[in-house]
């Protein structure tokens with residue numbers, strides 16, 4: 529097993545707000561890891577530090593041994609999508625993929641191939657600003673995948689996706705894992721998460737759990753999660 533993502537003693541503070549406190553975990557190449565935690569638990573802050581769009585207050589992140597800030601434009605290693613996706617609204621869907629491909633030193637044809645491969649041809653000619661939430665999300669995911677990155681980080685990617693698109697994303701993640709690619713995905717959809725991940729990490733400011741996805745019914749998983757996230761008392765009370 530080769531460690532591809534290493535988070536070590538990561539803390540993120542915004543003024544007096546502690547979003548993440550002393551979080552450490554590693555992800556092996558080829559794993560799919562689900563990141564769970566209640567609203568405000570620090571998932572987006574953690575993932576933002578992991579991809580280098582925010583700097584940790586303390587601690588380090590290494591993607592294949594390098595700080596993520598050294599990987600800007602290095603899409604072959606790292607792709608990511610946050611919610612809402614950061615796409616230029618005046619670009620067409622295809623334009624976004626072309627932009628991303630050229631930034632990575634890839635050809636326009638690679639971008640056009642990705643439009644076909646990721647099933648966004650029906651609306652890729654439309655401007656992002658005129659797309660539905662789900663269409664935008666699919667374009668953002670396709671743009672993140674244009675360089676076929678070894679590591680893909682997705683923050684609540686099923687937001688706005690319909691049932692067909694949710695299945696599309698699930699199959700895409702499962703295929704990536706089969707190919708030995710790494711995916712880290714945050715979500716509030718426990719049922720969806722357990723269908724694609726090998727392992728879950730639960731945070732609520734601090735790391736609460738890092739291990740295999742629990743077995744059992746949907747209700748049992750929900751109770752397990754609330755307990756891990758430190759929410760069981762509040763829910764029962």
Ligand SMILES: Nc1ncnc2c1ncn2[C@@H]1O[C@H](COP(=O)(O)OP(=O)(O)OP(=O)(O)O)[C@@H](O)[C@H]1O
Pocket residue numbers: 542545546547565566567568569570571572573574
């Ligand atoms: N830019 C910011 N400035 C100040 N506080 C922030 C900022 N971004 C996040 N926070 C705070 O940090 C904490 C963690 O927020 P974060 O968005 O990382 O949580 P999350 O787990 O992704 O939440 P959700 O599930 O609701 O998306 C929250 O208390 C939030 O209000």
